Every structure is written in C-alpha cells, then in structure tokens.
Amino acid sequence: MGLWGLLVLVGILHVHGCLAALKGGGNLDLGPNSQRNQRTLSSTTTLLFPLVGDVHPTGVYYVSIDIGNPPKPYFLHVDTGSDLTWLQCDAPCRSCSKGPHPFYRPTKNKLVSCKDPLCISLKSLRSYPCDDPTQQCDYEIEYADHGSSLGVLVRDSFHIRITNGSLIHRHLAFGCGYDQQGSQATSTTDGILGLRNSDSGIVSQFWNQGVIRNVIGHCIDGQLGRGYLFLGDDLVPSSGMTWVPMTQSYLRKYYSPGCANILFGRDVLSDRYFDVIFDSGTSFTYFTSLAYQALISRLRKDLAKTSLKELPIGPHSTLPLCWRGTKAFKSLSEIKGYFKPLVMNFKNGKRARFEISPEGFLIITSQGNVCLGILNGSEVGLLDHILIGDISLHGYLVVYDNENHQIGWVPQNCNRLPKLEGNGFGDLFSRPYASDMGIFSGDQLQCPATPTRERSNTSRRKSEG
Known part of the structure; x- marks a missing residue:
C-alpha cells in the first residue's frame, strides 16, 4: 500500500x-x-x-x-x-x-x-x-x-x-x-x-x-x-544462499545489503554505486533520479523498435510509464521478450548479484497494458538510495539474519509452504484462504x-x- x-x-x-x-x-x-x-x-x-x-x-x-x-x-x-x-x-x-x-x-x-x-x-x-x-x-x-x-x-x-x-x-x-x-x-x-x-x-x-x-x-x-x-x-537453506553483510543505510535499522551498481541486460545502466534497501512493506521498487532517468531513456530507445506504444500519463496515475500492445496482454509471460533483466552488482568483494527479471519490475493492468513498477525515489525523499520493494522480491527467498548481521537470498518457488513432516499446515495453497x-x-x-x-x-x- x-x-x-x-x-x-x-x-x-x-x-x-x-x-x-x-x-x-x-x-x-x-x-x-x-x-x-x-x-x-x-x-x-x-x-x-x-x-x-x-x-x-x-x-x-x-x-x-x-x-x-x-x-x-x-x-x-x-x-x-x-x-x-x-x-x-x-x-x-x-x-x-x-x-x-x-x-x-x-x-x-x-x-x-x-x-x-x-x-x-x-x-x-x-x-x-x-x-x-x-x-x-x-x-x-x-x-x-x-x-x-x-x-x-x-x-x-x-x-x-x-x-x-x-x-x-x-x-x-x-x-x-x-x-x-x-x-x-x-x-x-x-x-x-x-x-x-x-x-x-x-x-x-x-x-x-x-x-x-x-x-x-x-x-x-x-x-x-x-x-x-x-x-x-x-x-534457512544450508546452501545455495547469497549472503552479504547487513550495512547501516542512511535509513537507520533498515535492511540494507550494501552498495550496488545497476546493469540493464549486459550494459551498465549507471556506473555509480547506490545504497540499496530491502523493504517488504513497500509495493514498488524505487530508483534514484539518476538511475531512473537512465532506465527510462534505455527503455524508450529499445521499445521504439517494437510494436509497444507508450501511453500518456494520467493525472492520477500511480504508475506513470505504461505501454499498450497490439492486443491486450493477459500475463507477464507475453511481454518478457520486450524487456531485459536488471542486475544489482553489490560492492562487497564477493561479487554478489541480485537479478530482477522483467516479472520483477513490470505490471499488467486490468486494461491489458504493461506498466513499469519502478518509480522515481527522489520524488519521495529517497535521495541517493535505491529501495527494492515487493515487486522485485518475487521469486526469491530473502532472509534477514539479525544475529549474524547479514542478508541472504536465493531463487525459490514461493507458491507452496515448505515441506515439513507433520507441520499441521496441510496443503494450504490447494484451497481458498479462510x-x-x-x-x-x-x-x-x-x-x-x-x-x-x-x-x-x-x-x-x-x-x-
């Protein structure tokens, strides 16, 4: 919200x-x-x-x-x-x-x-x-x-x-x-x-x-x-996790894996390193003004060669950048070919990477348009900090280890509860939520x-x- x-x-x-x-x-x-x-x-x-x-x-x-x-x-x-x-x-x-x-x-x-x-x-x-x-x-x-x-x-x-x-x-x-x-x-x-x-x-x-x-x-x-x-x-998985030290970001006590630069596909979107914050209470992902404008410019250049048409910004639009296809999109799988993944390269000596697939920054609206779920953080006071919200945490198990002061992640199938013998939960996801x-x-x-x-x-x- x-x-x-x-x-x-x-x-x-x-x-x-x-x-x-x-x-x-x-x-x-x-x-x-x-x-x-x-x-x-x-x-x-x-x-x-x-x-x-x-x-x-x-x-x-x-x-x-x-x-x-x-x-x-x-x-x-x-x-x-x-x-x-x-x-x-x-x-x-x-x-x-x-x-x-x-x-x-x-x-x-x-x-x-x-x-x-x-x-x-x-x-x-x-x-x-x-x-x-x-x-x-x-x-x-x-x-x-x-x-x-x-x-x-x-x-x-x-x-x-x-x-x-x-x-x-x-x-x-x-x-x-x-x-x-x-x-x-x-x-x-x-x-x-x-x-x-x-x-x-x-x-x-x-x-x-x-x-x-x-x-x-x-x-x-x-x-x-x-x-x-x-x-x-x-x-917490015993293997396969990418772990980075938890740093003190400018938003004190917020979960930050440190500083990273951004790749869009194989190209560096910005050669600057930005403080990154993970926040499950925020719906969208927020880039700094510099990174956001660079991403918008790259997207417009790439999509100009496709059938997608950029839509004008509505006066009360939560998502300011949207495109319409030749027909209404029904799922994100239909538009993956138009967009490249984003990658966060963390500057911590371990070459830690956090990859955000197109599904991690795009949204299909009820009208069948595709919108960018990354917003300009400078407009909400984030300054030179990047906030990774729920949209970009999809498909990852993310762990905040406050005792060892580290943050970890690993790609994971999140649509089912972990299998534990006799855990009393049953097949929860096979029926409507009560x-x-x-x-x-x-x-x-x-x-x-x-x-x-x-x-x-x-x-x-x-x-x-």
Whole structure:
C-alpha cells in the first residue's frame, strides 16, 4: 500500500527511565512478569505464516494472526520497514476504516505503563514526562507518505502455529491504534506487522522470550498472490544462499545489503554505486533520479523498435510509464521478450548479484497494458538510495539474519509452504484462504520533529473495554 515502511517517525508519550529488554519466561505462555531473556533455551523454533496479497492493485501482502483471549483473527500487513506492530482499535476509535475483522477492543488490564521497558525502548523524538507509573504508553507514528497511526501500547496473547505443528501462546506488546490517517486508514488489513529490528518489534520480543532466533525470512510468489513468512532460522537453506553483510543505510535499522551498481541486460545502466534497501512493506521498487532517468531513456530507445506504444500519463496515475500492445496482454509471460533483466552488482568483494527479471519490475493492468513498477525515489525523499520493494522480491527467498548481521537470498518457488513432516499446515495453497488462516482453528538522516496532533480529553484517556 505505497511507501508505508520507507520512513517511520515514532513519537512515544510519557517516556522516562533506562532502556531494558522485555521480560519473558514460562512454559507455554510467556507473560510479562516471567523470567528474563531465555535466548539460551534449546527449544528455539520457527514461526510460519502463509502470505496473501499482491503488488497491484491492493499493494499489500499480509498474514493472519490470532490475538486475544478468546483468540480472534486479524490480517496484518507485513512490513520489514516498521518497528511497531499495531491493530485498528476500538478504544474508542476516533478515525478508523472498517477492516476485514471487527476492531480490536482493549481492556484496562492490557494497557502498558509509560514506565514499561518497551515503552521506554521506543525512544520518543522529544522528552515526555512519566510522572505516574499508572499512566498509559501513548504512541504516534508518521509514515513517509504522510499516513499515520495514533494509539496506546497494550499487551495481549498471540496464538501462533510453529513449524512442528504445535500451537504456542505468547504475551506481546503492540499498538492499539484508535486514530489512523491517510494510507493507514485502509480496509484491506486490520493493521501492521512491524518486523524491523528494534527492541519494540515483534521479532525481538519473541527472541527475548527464547522462542526464536532473531531471523526473518519471506518468499513471495507474484503471479499467484501467495507466499510465506517465517520468524526463526529452521527454514534457512544450508546452501545455495547469497549472503552479504547487513550495512547501516542512511535509513537507520533498515535492511540494507550494501552498495550496488545497476546493469540493464549486459550494459551498465549507471556506473555509480547506490545504497540499496530491502523493504517488504513497500509495493514498488524505487530508483534514484539518476538511475531512473537512465532506465527510462534505455527503455524508450529499445521499445521504439517494437510494436509497444507508450501511453500518456494520467493525472492520477500511480504508475506513470505504461505501454499498450497490439492486443491486450493477459500475463507477464507475453511481454518478457520486450524487456531485459536488471542486475544489482553489490560492492562487497564477493561479487554478489541480485537479478530482477522483467516479472520483477513490470505490471499488467486490468486494461491489458504493461506498466513499469519502478518509480522515481527522489520524488519521495529517497535521495541517493535505491529501495527494492515487493515487486522485485518475487521469486526469491530473502532472509534477514539479525544475529549474524547479514542478508541472504536465493531463487525459490514461493507458491507452496515448505515441506515439513507433520507441520499441521496441510496443503494450504490447494484451497481458498479462510479468515482463520495461519493457526487453523541511516545515521545521516535528519528526522524532522514528529508533528503534534490535537487530542481531545477523550483520545488521551485510558482505554476501556
């Protein structure tokens, strides 16, 4: 759904105290008051989620997770560029869009205190007092496309199937968003699954409770609108992966495999090296202005010799560069012969390459035209950085190994879940998705100040069930 994860500014109200890790412990249910940090447990496992969605027209890939007691299903947009997981929430709701499920409804005992270590770890962009430990932990997030979510931090049970087929239950902190604006006011999903590596993130909370290794992987099939996400390291291939060190991009904590130049076919599109960012929360791929203009110029030159005709740009077009054929295209396989692949050559001494086939940067519209799914990142504030979005991650298993500080990828058939004996998932992709799918019941960046939104007494009061 656009550029959700590209730049996230998080403001947490009532922040005071020292940074600490989330406490966890116990057997089946690791609650907030249990023993701290059990990463040494030998029972670490992997959480597996089917993915559903598309790049166009909805622009969202999501998973289903059951939350609360009794557990209720929620669809969450997967975003490796966001810290905080949040649900649209009836607290009561000031500004929410009707989603696929009823709004999450919190109770007083679920509220996270402003003195809670997780509230503190979110690090406000300004100083907010926390005079009373009974005060709630409010949050405010603004995204790059000016969408936003305002809410309160809560803690509740997550019920998730793991790769051996067992069902686990864990208490995790997340946002209860009662005021969504712009792109965040969506009816496609119930909220965001934030997977960026941070103390407040869902992955770090599972890691601190000794449930998983701090590893994330996803595999997206663009043609069938499916795939899978996993948290943990059980499904990481032992061979065949291309690994590169994870670097600190200008968007701090975003997943970056480093600097690369670009080849279009066999020709160098630009001899400059650009910082590359992987972000599963962004639908399209964004080039720098220099690389984008070079690509457009090369495409126009090559396609001038073909039967494809460039279409004029519409006033509200999300995809500004499209072509029409002699007849309507029905699939990307019909247009592969017109376009060359793109290749990212990473400057890390290992000759790492990330190849983007034409299917990884082209889209067939409902009118049967073909459009370029690469946009000008300079128009959205990316400067000299390239962002690889969902469209170009199709057909790859991509792994973010936060423990070893590396990113890896390998071409993969993503239209089926990994084959694991007795995993309890069954042949999920052979039937329509049900609402209960999933458990089957940067340092250079100068961030502007977080904008202050007027709040009434109603919006600041403690949430009630």
